[in-house]
Amino acid sequence: xxxxxxxxxxxxxxxxxxxxxxxxxxxxxxxxxxxxxxxxxxxxxxxxxxxxxxxxxxxxxxxxxxxxxxxxxxxxxxxxxxxxxxxxxxxxxxxxxxxxxxxxxxxxxxxxxxxxxxxxxxxxxxxxxxxxxxxxxxxxxxxxxxxxxxxxxxxxxxxxxxxxxxxxxxxxxxxxxxxxxxxxxxxxxxxxxxxxxxxxxxxx
Numbered sequence: 398x399x400x401x402x403x404x405x406x407x408x409x410x411x412x413x414x415x416x417x418x419x420x421x422x423x424x425x426x427x428x429x430x431x432x433x434x435x436x437x438x439x440x441x442x443x444x445x446x447x448x449x450x451x452x453x454x455x456x457x458x459x460x461x462x463x464x465x466x467x468x469x470x471x472x473x474x475x476x477x478x479x480x481x482x483x484x485x486x487x488x489x490x491x492x493x494x495x496x497x498x499x500x501x502x503x504x505x506x507x508x509x510x511x512x513x514x515x516x517x518x519x520x521x522x523x524x525x526x527x528x529x530x531x532x533x534x535x536x537x538x539x540x541x542x543x544x545x546x547x548x549x550x551x552x553x554x555x556x557x558x559x560x561x562x563x564x565x566x567x568x569x570x571x572x573x574x575x576x577x578x579x580x581x582x583x584x585x586x587x588x589x590x591x592x593x594x595x596x597x598x599x600x601x
Contacts, residue, residue, distance in 0.1 A: 455586040457585075491527055501516045
């Protein structure tokens with residue numbers, strides 16, 4: 398049987414399906430201690446029931462696995478290099494704007510009207526270039542991150558699935574996706590997945 402990647406129900410989902418009027422209206426008024434305690438107990442009951450339904454389960458810290466496997470470390474170094482270069486480019490544009498601003502202020506008292514208009518146009522274009530570059534920096538970073546790490550993430554998932562099948566694990570939880578009260582160390586398979594990944598995909 399293929400292991401199931403299971404994400405526990407979100408708090409929003411629990412609130413949405415609840416038929417308790419007090420819980421449904423909880424977000425709209427001050428939370429009393431009694432309501433909060435009942436809410437916590439409800440979550441404990443739900444999460445306590447999950448292992449029974451899922452059978453043997455494991456927990457995987459996917460973020461740490463991606464960052465720790467050798468291939469992932471190489472890709473993160475490439476991402477860091479790319480990000481540093483882009484950051485330097487944006488900073489250079491910002492410095493250009495500052496320099497043109499100083500030149501324009503100095504020229505106003507001595508330069509011709511034509512020279513001032515030229516500097517103003519240069520400054521306006523430099524400001525636009527800087528703003529465009531700064532605005533696109535974050536989405537560009539996210540795209541580059543997906544480009545460099547999506548394959549590693551897919552491999553981590555496949556290796557975790559293979560480990561689960563070999564060790565009789567019926568379901569794998571994303572360790573970082575839900576707050577948990579307690580997880581036994583023996584149930585966390587992250588280190589084992591990292592070792593298996595590096596064995597299957599050695600770096601020459």
